[in-house]
Amino acid sequence: MKAAALHHRFRSGGTEPPEGCKLVGRQTARVAAFRNRSVTPPIEAPMNQTARLTAQALALLVAVGAQTAVADEGPTWKFSGFGTVGAVIADTDEAQFHSSTLQSSGAGRSPDLGVDSRLGLQGNVKFNDTFSAAGQLLTSEREGLTAQAEWLYGEASIAPWLKLRVGRMVLPVFLVSDSRNVGYATHWVRAPIEVYGLYPASAFDGAQAQVQADWGDTHLTVQASAGRSNVDIHASATKVDAKLKNLYSLNLVVERGNWTLRLGDTESRNTELEGLGLPPFDDSFRGVGVGYDNGKLLVQAEYVARRTSNDGLLDMDGYYATVGYRVGAWTPYGTIGRYEPGRSSLLTGTDTRSLAAGVRWDVFRNVALKAQVESTQNNGLNFVNTTPAFDARAAKVNVFTLLVDFVF
Amino acid sequence: MKKLTTLLAAYFVGIGATWAADIVVVVHSGAQAPTREQVADVYLGKSRAYTPLDQVEAAPIRAEFYRKATGRDLAQVKMVWARLVFTGKGLPPKESAGAAAVKKAVAADPKAIGYIDKADVDTSVKAALTLD
Numbered sequence: 064m065k066a067a068a069l070h071h072r073f074r075s076g077g078t079e080p081p082e083g084c085k086l087v088g089r090q091t092a093r094v095a096a097f098r099n100r101s102v103t104p105p106i107e108a109p110m111n112q113t114a115r116l117t118a119q120a121l122a123l124l125v126a127v128g129a130q131t132a133v134a135d136e137g138p139t140w141k142f143s144g145f146g147t148v149g150a151v152i153a154d155t156d157e158a159q160f161h162s163s164t165l166q167s168s169g170a171g172r173s174p175d176l177g178v179d180s181r182l183g184l185q186g187n188v189k190f191n192d193t194f195s196a197a198g199q200l201l202t203s204e205r206e207g208l209t210a211q212a213e214w215l216y217g218e219a220s221i222a223p224w225l226k227l228r229v230g231r232m233v234l235p236v237f238l239v240s241d242s243r244n245v246g247y248a249t250h251w252v253r254a255p256i257e258v259y260g261l262y263p264a265s266a267f268d269g270a271q272a273q274v275q276a277d278w279g280d281t282h283l284t285v286q287a288s289a290g291r292s293n294v295d296i297h298a299s300a301t302k303v304d305a306k307l308k309n310l311y312s313l314n315l316v317v318e319r320g321n322w323t324l325r326l327g328d329t330e331s332r333n334t335e336l337e338g339l340g341l342p343p344f345d346d347s348f349r350g351v352g353v354g355y356d357n358g359k360l361l362v363q364a365e366y367v368a369r370r371t372s373n374d375g376l377l378d379m380d381g382y383y384a385t386v387g388y389r390v391g392a393w394t395p396y397g398t399i400g401r402y403e404p405g406r407s408s409l410l411t412g413t414d415t416r417s418l419a420a421g422v423r424w425d426v427f428r429n430v431a432l433k434a435q436v437e438s439t440q441n442n443g444l445n446f447v448n449t450t451p452a453f454d455a456r457a458a459k460v461n462v463f464t465l466l467v468d469f470v471f
Numbered sequence: 472m473k474k475l476t477t478l479l480a481a482y483f484v485g486i487g488a489t490w491a492a493d494i495v496v497v498v499h500s501g502a503q504a505p506t507r508e509q510v511a512d513v514y515l516g517k518s519r520a521y522t523p524l525d526q527v528e529a530a531p532i533r534a535e536f537y538r539k540a541t542g543r544d545l546a547q548v549k550m551v552w553a554r555l556v557f558t559g560k561g562l563p564p565k566e567s568a569g570a571a572a573v574k575k576a577v578a579a580d581p582k583a584i585g586y587i588d589k590a591d592v593d594t595s596v597k598a599a600l601t602l603d
């Protein structure tokens with residue numbers, strides 16, 4: 064009897080390791096969870112190697128963070144999400160309208176749900192005042208329905224003015240490039256493709272330093288990034304595999320009151336475009352953007368220019384201006400966009416323009432309904448699966464969009 | 472009769488306090504008072520000079536505060552924060568339920584900033600700015 068009780072006590076003691084061991088166990092489980100994530104398909108195939116490295120770096124950061132965090136309160140987690148459900152119709156049989164060159168198909172005469180519909184899930188974890196990490200999985204129509212990590216990084220706040228990030232991040236190429244997928248955060252149905260369609264990659268794998276400074280009520284943010292990105296470009300009737308192996312980006316944002324000013328330069332050295340038969344070239348993509356929002360009136364304009372080292376074979380300029388005005392829960396808006404390929408450009412198409420009018424209706428908090436009517440022209444990037452006849456005449460197409468944006 | 476009048480007066484003053492009273496921005500007693508522009512920037516995520524505290528979403532004072540301090544309604548504020556949250560730039564202010572909770576949190580943190588009804592201001596916090 065006594066022996067059995069003792070044995071029982073011994074066994075139950077054996078299954079409950081001492082406090083210290085339990086923490087190690089929990090950490091190992093967490094690291095393993097991150098390792099497992101790195102080998103599951105969500106991360107795009109071409110980025111697998113880098114993604115695995117990123118995940119391992121993150122796992123290390125998580126482990127370090129967890130260790131530090133045990134001392135005080137432990138990590139704090141926050142989960143959130145955003146999404147869009149929408150349908151698009153374009154009045155042509157000869158081509159399909161898409162919202163990004165990452166999409167291999169688009170909308171024709173029958174309603175297409177793939178152009179704008181997407182779902183983003185995000186997790187933020189703060190280990191302590193220094194270390195944090197974030198991940199965002201975006202499910203959208205690219206080459207079929209895909210899920211890929213748009214963000215997956217570990218962050219260290221070295222000082223109140225300096226942050227360092229390692230992992231996958233959105234490349235800051237435009238004024239609202241980092242929030243273009245979050246439809247709820249913008250007034251329009253989608254960012255104008257005359258500008259936002261000109262940079263193939265949305266995210267990169269690498270490192271980023273972010274410096275913040277304040278002068279009175281003027282706030283300055285500078286992001287310096289370096290890394291790499293591989294993407295497939297789907298445009299007109301072709302598919303090109305773009306390898307941006309040496310990416311460097313400098314992004315400067317000045318905010319004061321209702322004004323935002325953005326200047327940026329994204330450089331890609333020895334860019335390879337497989338499928339175009341071009342030798343590697345240097346790509347320089349610069350942009351300037353300005354935004355004003357006083358709560359009622361919203362104005363935003365951007366200009367971007369690409370200059371390439373191969374005698375300007377891929378030079379292009381794009382710009383847009385948009386104005387919106389809020390009346391209660393309604394925000395009617397209008398946008399004009401223009402695209403100009405360089406004079407010696409390889410690309411099909413000539414100067415094209417688009418004109419869009421739409422309205423955002425904030426149905427209730429967290430949900431917005433939007434409708435947009437747009438007249439656009441084929442510029443070689445905004446349409447896919449085109450016929451030769453369509454490409455030959457810079458065809459004009461009307462595009463209708465109805466969608467719901469939400470956050471949770 | 473006099474008693475009833477006093478009661479009625481108190482009732483109406485009370486109602487008035489809920490809907491039209493001034494909102495006071497409060498900070499830690501040792502902290503510097505912010506300007507109106509700073510308050511707007513902090514609550515719209517542009518400045519990190521203070522750590523902002525919100526009241527709960529259903530509280531009428533929250534909508535009134537944002538209207539007076541930033542000129543934006545709650546849906547627009549939500550839009551601003553959606554952009555910041557999903558771009559890794561920051562998380563929205565933490566919520567405190569009621570003036571007492573706000574005062575307690577502000578009194579405990581030299582960087583904290585909150586807003587309460589003028590009638591709830593006491594010596595535990597510094598009344599930094601009145602929004603009317």
